[in-house]
Amino acid sequence: MAEEDLSQISAGEFETVGHLLASSETLQIAFFIMIAGIIGITLVYRKFSSWVTSQKFYYKKPHFARFLRRAVLPVFAIIFITVINVHIQTGLLLDDQLSVANGENVSPQEIFAKILNTFNILVIGYTVSHLIPIALNKHEKSAQEKEDFDAWFEMRGFIDDEDNLFHKLYKWVPPNVTPEDIEEEEFREKLKTKEGMLELEQFRTTRGNPIGGYEKLVDSPFEEWKNSERTKYEKYYQDCITGNNQSGRKLKPGVKPEEIFPIDIWREEKRISGYEPIIPSSRPPGYAKKKSENIPKSAKQIIPVGIFIATILGVVAWWGVDLIVLATATGGLAIGLGLALQExxxxxxxxxxxxxxxxxxxxxxxxxxxxxxxxxxxxxxxxxxxxxxxxxxxxxxxxxxxxxxxxxxYTQGNKMVPAIVDVGVSYLNDPKQVSAILVKVGKRAMNEVIDAKGKHLIRQMQCPYLKNNQPSCGCDKDIHVDINQPVVRFNQFNDSSLDFSVWVYVRDYGAQFKTKTDMRIIMYEEFKKYDIRIPWPIRTVYQGDEKREQEEIDKLVEDRNKVIDEYGLGDLGRGGGGEE
The missing domain is CATH 2.30.30.60 (SH3 type barrels.)
Structure with missing residues (x-):
């Protein structure tokens, strides 16, 4: 049945083309010249493409370079085919009429011109199908660049900015009204000094909001920032090609696998690393390409296939092939492929x-x-x-x-992950004193527990670095709920201990593990300092001298009471409940 359906497909003028080429030796030569010319242009294009990838502008202006690489081959192919077409129309072939299967007379020049126009249409369709994704990608990268600028503004500059770029473009203006969480007199005193103004600029309220505002010092801060980023990339590129990098060797542009990031990939790597400087030669050769190979085709990458298929179908219809009959004949094959590729x-x-x-x-x-x-x-x-x-x-x-x-x-949208450390203490210790010491443990952890980059793992309403007039590490950003930590819980009277837990909130799921380890170390130090005892499991009749032990513990009762006065009892002494 399938063979019968296929035999009924109308080949349109394709029969005419085959008959025409077979009957005219001159046309065969012209057709061979056209194919050989296209192959020659393709070989030259490969050389040209290799030359483009080795040039500096390929790295500094990657979208323009990709556009140039995609457009040059089709332009030369169109020019070449058009020249052949004009030459044929002016007398290369004779005006002999060719009798075809349906009895009509066809001009060889007309048929061959249609062949040439078909090639031109296919080349144009191929070109458009590949230039559109480049334009869409350029638009997307421009939008991401604007997002990078917004992040730069939020961070009040990047680490690798030179000459305090942010304050060259923006001026901080203090609020006219004294903000909450700061005394009137203290606020006025800080306004009198440069250091105080910087501290106020970095200040965050208990709700995590900055105070004051910014005025532009230049007409277009975005353009100035873009120029600064391009300057950074220029230095990165020069460090790569001069050998001023981690490997100590000169990286060559245009080699395979690629060793130097184009500027768009360079921006993406900075974005992923939290806008820290990209160190030349810090990634293995071909890193960017290997990374992109793991990403499936996006809609932008599917567009070229769709446009080119539509172009081919249009050309087939132009040549008189019945698309409905063709679709019907190939329907069974499509169904079979669909079932085979279902999963x-x-x-x-x-x-x-x-x-x-x-x-x-x-x-x-x-x-x-x-x-x-x-x-x-x-x-x-x-x-x-x-x-x-x-x-x-x-x-x-x-x-x-x-x-x-x-x-x-555990990660998506969750910026408040609890890190909980449980501990049991002796019945001979005062629970209020223990609670206060655990609050001190949590306070120390909030300041001291950091990652390899010096950023706090525990979220807090105001970054401790701000007190030293240093930029926030980000532990106080994107907090949209009221938090009061550390939280201390007196959980239960256990067989041999009073069971407590101390809670703090960390920035992500993975941060809780290092936080809990460091908190246990701090807890051990504080318990040893104040003689807070962690009992052994008791399963026998106690025969110790409880009076003597109580006297030993009471020796440091004043020191422990001072901890209560300084750190309080957390929410243990405030009354009210809380979420577990």
Whole structure:
């Protein structure tokens, strides 16, 4: 049946073309010249493309370079085909009429001109299909650049800014009314000195809001900032090609795999690393390409295929082929392919839904309904890799299964993760004193527990660095709820101990583990300092000298009471409840 359907497809003028080329040796030569010319242009283009990737403007203006690479080949091909077409129309072929299968007379020049125009249409369709994604990508990168500027403004400048760029572009204006959380006299005194003004500029209220505002000192701060970023990239590029980098060797532009980031990739890497400086040669060769290979095709990358297929279908219809009959004849094949690729398509559309709805992204920590807990390592249109937090294993799961699965995301939108440390103390210690000492432990942890970059792991309403006129590390940003920490809980009277817990809120799920470790170390130091005892499990009749132990503990009762006076009891002494 399929063979009969295929035999009924109308080939339109394709029969004429085959008959025409077979009957005219001159046309065959002209057709060969055209194909050879296109191949020659393609080979020259490869050389040209290689030259472009080795030039500095390819790295400084990547979108222009990509546009140039895509546009040059089609332009020369169109010019070449058009020249052949004009030459044919002026007398290369004779005006002999050719009798075709349907009995009509066809001019060889007309048929061959149509062949040439078909090539031109296909080349134009190919060009447009590839230039549109470049333009869309340029628009997206421009929007991301504006977002980078907003982040720069929020951070009051990047670490690698030179000459205090932010305050060259903006001037801080203090509020006319004394803000909350600061005394009137103190506020007025700070306004009199440069250091005090800087401290007020960095000040945050208990709700996490800055005070005052900013005035522009230049007409276009965004343009000035862009010029500054381009200057940074220029230095990065020069450090790469001169050998002033970690590897100590000169990196070559245009080599494969690529060793130097173009400016758009350079911006993306800065964005991922929290806008810290990009160190030349800090990534292995081909890092950016390998990273992009793991990202499935986006809509922008599918556009070229769609446009080019539409162009081909238009050309086929122009040549008189019955598309309806063609679609009917190939319908069975399409159904067969659809059934064979059913799971593949399910995985792909599941990937699109996961990306679109942002259920989770690479780097986030999730827990599956199977109980597996780990970090999302990589998402592909076929499978998703989830790496165990202790690197013990990696789960490889078909992406389609994750759409209907129950998933707990510990990272997404969760900037307030509790870190809880439980401890039991002796019945001989005063619970109020213990509570105060645990508050002190939490306060110390809020100041002292930091990551490798010096940023606080514990969220707080005002970054401790601000008290020293230093920029905030970000521990006080994006807090939209009232928090009062540390929180101390007297949990229960256990068999051999009074059980307490101390709570603080950290910035993300993974930060709780280091925080709890450091808090236990601080707790050990404070307990040893104030003789807060952690008892052994008691299963026998106690025969110790309780009076003597009480006398020993009472020796430091005044010191412990001072801790109560200085740090209070947390919410233990304020009354009222709280969320567990």
């Amino acid at each position: 593949t398509m399910q995985n792909y559309f599941a990937y699109i839904l996961i990306r679109k709805d942002k259920i989770f992204v690479e780097g986030e920590r999730i827990k599956l309904d199977t109980g597996y807990n780990g970090y999302v390592h990589r998402i592909t249109p076929r499978v998703t890799y989830i790496k165990d937090a202790l690197n013990e294993s990696i789960a490889i799961i078909p992406t389609r299964q994750l759409v209907n699965a129950q998933i707990i995301n």
